[in-house]
Amino acid sequence: MTTTARSKVNASDVEPNRRRGGDIRVTLSPRTVGSTSGFGGVLWLAPGEVVTEHYHPYSEEFLHVIAGELEMTMDGVPVRLAPDDSLIVPIGVRHRLVNIGNERAHVVFHLSPLAPRPDLGHVDTEQPAEPGAPNPDVGSAR
Template identity: 50%
Template sequence: MHRQPIVKVAATDVPGINRIGGEVRILLSPKTVDATEGFMGTVRLEPGEFLAEQYNPYSDKFCYLVRGEVVIRVDGAEVKLAADEALMVRRGQRHRIVNAGGETALIVFQISPLAPRPELGHVDTEEVPHPESPVPQVGGVRDGWQRPTGGNS
């Protein structure tokens, strides 16, 4: 059996990106844990903040609201989520998330499968709030980490 390293990732280990709104952190991904089928992260939205409308042409997005209240607009239909509720956005569906409550909203999301290349996985369909901010990095190998080279152990 080929053993992969066990890698724990804290939210503080990865940068928070605000390009599309809120604070997005990519926790478990090809870059951080050598994931091959998708990636997982968090979104924090302050009251009134939003994630700009987008779609994922190759991937489904699974969203679980840990805290707060949000409205997710999916292809024009609005869905209200409260804490401990989840929603799946299918590949190709335009979606926008707004914090509709009075406290910080925390969303955990999983996106899978991966796009053929990272730059193909996400399409913005409205102007992003912080275009000067970097695009979240999902692919590649994290600094200082070597992928296993094969063999059984």
């Protein structure tokens, strides 16, 4: 068993990923803490803001809403989410998240298992919100 020197990460210390929309911060990952089974972090979405549609060919995604009113569309079916709601997005399901409320939304997420390589983790099915924005990956399992 290996240990990592860093096991606690503050979201403010992580580069935001705005490529698909929102402010996504991957706090726990192979790159940040040496995780080997998945990665997770936090997301903030302004009212009306969207995380563009994509899917994960290798990972389930778990979401828990802290604040805000959201709608996750999964394979074309809308699911409304409110504070304290949790949702699983199964492997291979296209999904798109929209803040449908009047306040900034806050979500905690986790994806597992890891894709074989970081570049295989997400498949975009619509034009990313900011295609030229940096897209920091989660790193590779060690």
